[in-house]
Amino acid sequence: MFVLLMLFLWKYIDDLIGKGFEWYVIAELMLYASATNVAMALPLSVLLSSIMTYGSLGENYELVAIKSAGISLTRAVAPMLLVVITLSIAAFFFSDNMLPRAYLKYYSLLYDARQQKSANFLPEGVFSNSFPDYTIRVDKKDKDGQTLHGITLYAKAIANNPSYVMKAKSGRMYRSNDNRYLIIELEDGVRYSETPSTGSNFNPNPRQIFTRFRFKSAQNKLDLKGLAFTRTDEKEFSGAFPMMDRRQLKDYMAHTDKSIDSAGRANLPLVAAYIKYFSLPLKSDNFKTYQKYQLGVMAYGDNVAKSNYITIALGEARSIHDLLKVRGDRMNELVKNFRSAFAQYQVKFTLSVSCIALFLIGAPMGAIIRKGGLGLPVVISVIFFLIFYIVKTIGEKAAHEGSMSGLFGAWISIIVITPVGLFLSYKAATDSALFDMEIYRRFFENIANKFKKSKA
Known part of the structure; x- marks a missing residue:
């Protein structure tokens, strides 16, 4: 072991x-x-x-x-x-x-x-795009993996919130208690942002207002959705044969066997609509054998009619082929699943x-x-x-x-x-x-x- x-x-x-x-x-x-x-x-x-x-x-x-x-x-x-x-x-x-x-x-x-995904959301010296609305760069990280130095954070514009850039000398990152957010605390930094000014009807293209302010400490909460460890519902995996016991395998084989039988019985009625039936002549009293009878329609009509006959026949043949191909693939899949379930039952x-x-x-x-x-x-x-x-x-x-x-x-x-x-x-x-x-x-x-x- x-x-x-x-x-x-x-x-x-x-x-x-x-x-x-x-x-x-x-x-x-x-x-x-x-x-x-x-x-x-x-x-x-x-x-x-x-x-x-x-x-x-x-x-x-x-x-x-x-x-x-x-x-x-x-x-x-x-x-x-x-x-x-x-x-x-x-x-x-x-x-x-x-x-x-x-x-x-x-x-x-x-x-x-x-x-x-990797827990190293913020590698050193790289602009990280792990979070959809942010681009973050960290110059250096301490051995504890939480203390950061030389932080640059670029936040993209979302709805009515304009974009901004934050630069800090140091900071610290940690996860929230519910493991849903990554909290980054920045210390001794500057925030830069640009917002449109309140223009007038006479000035349709107003200037941007540039804002810069310094801070001693600031906090950003980043959503870990898609990055935090989450569990998938186990029912999505329960359909595999190794996850079934003998009773479940027997039930599956019985259900699959019925599906195979019902699919086989349904094939003939579907194909029968494309088959043309002709009446054979009755046995003649003057001959001891059946009269020779030509079923083909190619003996009648001119070349244009014969061409139409061939076109119609090819169309019906393609329709039957496509119909049987889809149902044949489904039948092969059912048979393969039945064999796999039976083999797993024997295991x-x-x-x-x-x-x-x-x-x-x-x-x-x-x-x-x-x-x-x-x-x-x-x-x-x-x-x-x-x-x-x-x-x-x-x-x-x-x-x-x-x-x-x-x-x-x-x-x-x-x-x-x-x-x-x-x-x-x-x-x-x-x-x-x-x-x-x-x-x-x-x-x-x-x-x-x-x-x-x-x-x-």
């Missing part, structure tokens, strides 16, 4: 740093990220811990003592298998109830965090089953390699988990895209690794030296010797 959490931080560090988030916002985001990482961390931890446990037992010759007491490896593994099954049942309920809520909280908060079960399948690999692998600790077990567990994760990702993506059935795509990783686990369990139960390189060397030497004898 720690490694996956560090991966999350490195991935989104640029979206979180320098935006003025409170510490509890970062902590909440990391909590939800940890909950979503359970689907990856739990199977890997089961695999690694089982290899380390039984590898340590083999390294300390405790498995030899167990077998010498007449206890088989299968019986020695059975208690831990019961523990893993209990853990898998808990993982199933977590995947169905807690994981969708964690995904909803995580992605909604992460979306708002990534949309948040609810794969987390718990993958824990059992990876335990069947880890326990016998630890008994075979007879190495504990964080050395070789980590290498082997990472290799097997990478194979499992790559196959799982490819299968689920293919299931969502429709190139593979949802059932097979969701379960293909389990189908691939389960025979490997059963094979390793058989080898461990029969005390097979699976990783003894001397055995493989002798095997290939025997094959080479037989090949040389056959040539001789």
Whole structure:
């Protein structure tokens, strides 16, 4: 979990740093990220811990003592298998109830965090346009980030309020208690403004009045709307399949299935209006077969009429094509959504089953390699988990895209690794030296010797 959490931080560090988030916002985001990482961390931890446990037992010759007491490896593994099954049942309920809520909280908060603009509203030596009605320049900022030096503030004209420029030697900025405004307090400065004079009917273009006054202190309140951290309604994200539990997915699939059926039944009446029907001649008494009948209208009329026939036919063909294209795209979208929902429904079960399948690999692998600790077990567990994760990702993506059935795509990783686990369990139960390189060397030497004898 720690490694996956560090991966999350490195991935989104640029979206979180320098935006003025409170510490509890970062902590909440990391909590939800940890909950979503359970689907990856739990199977890997089961695999690694089982290899380390039984590898340590083999390294300390405790498995030899167990077998010498007449206890088989299968019986020695059975208690831990019961523990893993209990853990898998808990993982199933977590995947169905807690994981969708964690995904909803995580992605909604992460979306708002990534949309948040930088908290560095007033960088040094730059004319900042972060606020719509103001342009502000700060020559220098102290380390606290609030004390300012050499401030120039230009306020644009709004309605009847004229524009003005304020220059101050120093100042301070801070947020209001409700986090809605940025308050800038200026000290020892000058304000410049120009306002139109009260002209007369004889002077339609009066002169501007220039005003300058000095101040010891002044305060400007800048609206942080669009700049302060705001939360989006979580209901906008609830339509994604990872945010649904099994009941919601079943309801969605039932509703989508009805929509597909109703769309299919509505296609024929819409197209039927463009189809022209002709009456076929009745069977003649003088012939044993139907008379040859020409349905085409091209046999009648002059060239102008035939051209009109072709133009009308092409127009109707285009109308049918456009109509069916729109409805076909809608039908494809419904079918794709149904497949994705079905694949996500199957994924609810794969987390718990993958824990059992990876335990069947880890326990016998630890008994075979007879190495504990964080050395070789980590290498082997990472290799097997990478194979499992790559196959799982490819299968689920293919299931969502429709190139593979949802059932097979969701379960293909389990189908691939389960025979490997059963094979390793058989080898461990029969005390097979699976990783003894001397055995493989002798095997290939025997094959080479037989090949040389056959040539001789």
